[in-house]
Amino acid sequence: MSSTPSAKPTETQQEPGPGRLACGALCFGLVCCLSYAGQRLWDAQAAPPMGAVLLQATIPYFWRIATAAVHGLGAASLCVVALSSRRVPADLPERLLSWAPWLVPLAVLPAVLAMLAVP
Amino acid sequence: MSPTLFALLERLHGHVAVLGLAVLVHPLVTLRLRRRVTPGTRLSALLAAVLIAVPTISGWLLYPSYRQQVKPDLVRHAPLVAQAFERKEHLAFMTVALVLSGAVILLAGRTPASQSGVGSGVGSGVGSSGARKTAFWLLAMGLCCGLLTAGLGLWVAAGAAPGW
Numbered sequence: 001m002s003s004t005p006s007a008k009p010t011e012t013q014q015e016p017g018p019g020r021l022a023c024g025a026l027c028f029g030l031v032c033c034l035s036y037a038g039q040r041l042w043d044a045q046a047a048p049p050m051g052a053v054l055l056q057a058t059i060p061y062f063w064r065i066a067t068a069a070v071h072g073l074g075a076a077s078l079c080v081v082a083l084s085s086r087r088v089p090a091d092l093p094e095r096l097l098s099w100a101p102w103l104v105p106l107a108v109l110p111a112v113l114a115m116l117a118v119p
Numbered sequence: 120m121s122p123t124l125f126a127l128l129e130r131l132h133g134h135v136a137v138l139g140l141a142v143l144v145h146p147l148v149t150l151r152l153r154r155r156v157t158p159g160t161r162l163s164a165l166l167a168a169v170l171i172a173v174p175t176i177s178g179w180l181l182y183p184s185y186r187q188q189v190k191p192d193l194v195r196h197a198p199l200v201a202q203a204f205e206r207k208e209h210l211a212f213m214t215v216a217l218v219l220s221g222a223v224i225l226l227a228g229r230t231p232a233s234q235s236g237v238g239s240g241v242g243s244g245v246g247s248s249g250a251r252k253t254a255f256w257l258l259a260m261g262l263c264c265g266l267l268t269a270g271l272g273l274w275v276a277a278g279a280a281p282g283w
Contacts, residue, residue, distance in 0.1 A: 018224075018227050018228045018247070018250060019247060019249070019250060021223070021224070021227040022224045022227065022228075022249070022250040022253055022254070025220040025221075025223040025224045025227070025253075025257075026220060026224070026253050026257065028216070028219075028220050028223075029216050029217045029219070029220030029221070029257050032212070032213070032216035032220075033213045033216055033217065036209065036212055036213065036216075037209075037213075040209060059182065059183065059186065061182065061208060062179070062182075064212075065179075065212055068212070068216075072216065093249075094247055094249045094250075095249075096249075097247070097249030097250055097252070097253045098248075098249045098252070100249065100252050100253035100256050100257075101252055101256055104253070104256040104257060104260055105256065105260060108213065108217065108260045108264070109260075111213065112210065112213065112263070112264060112267070115206060115209035115210060115213070116206055116210075116267075119202035119203070119205035119206045119209075
């Protein structure tokens with residue numbers, strides 16, 4: 001029965017592409033925010049006085065950004081690869097994306113509040 | 120970096136960022152009000168992402184000079200402003216990450232089906248409500264972070280450079 005290809009399966013095979021990418025982009029955005037906030041909170045546990053920052057050889061802000069970007073890109077890549085597997089149902093990306101209206105604020109708002117609380 | 124170049128970049132940095140936030144309102148409104156993702160929505164999302172990414176990069180260029188020339192005095196004389204600057208930097212990175220993600224979703228939605236004229240050639244790829252909602256929420260949270268960043272930036276600019 002699988003040897004009777006028709007036009008419809010071809011169309012449905014094209015759909016998951018943008019869905020996978022959208023999931024990857026969602027992963028990137030959220031992981032970047034959470035990773036940055038996590039790193040800052042971690043650093044804040046043993047933060048030197050603000051005036052002593054000039055004595056550091058590296059700029060922690062740049063390190064945090066680079067690390068968060070690497071985390072975000074890694075998570076997005078993993079997400080896209082995982083969703084590309086044939087074992088994954090074709091509608092899974094769409095189901096995952098349907099969680100975005102509560103997932104995005106739930107992940108971002110605490111990170112924003114934490115960054116406002118810990119400069 | 121010379122003081123003149125620093126001042127020029129710093130002003131451009133702020134103005135372009137605010138312009139990017141203003142442009143970001145367009146895709147948010149159209150994603151909310153229209154059923155389809157129009158080319159105009161994609162274009163404005165791309166423009167907003169670029170207009171927010173450019174000042175971010177200029178901010179990275181400014182940061183080492185700020186650290187050496189401006190920050191010590193700020194920490195000494197106006198510690199609250201110095202803390203506001205740090206908060207602004209944190210929120211700015213989140214803004215960029217969220218807006219870029221939302222724009223990528225909108226731009227990646229151009230499927231072959233949408234280009235071949237099916238569904239008026241508009242938005243079949245992002246036509247899935249999940250992708251559209253995801254892009255909307257990422258951009259909306261990006262705008263929230265961006266507005267906070269802009270407010271803190273105004274405070275810092277007023278506190279760090281009184282102009283006399």
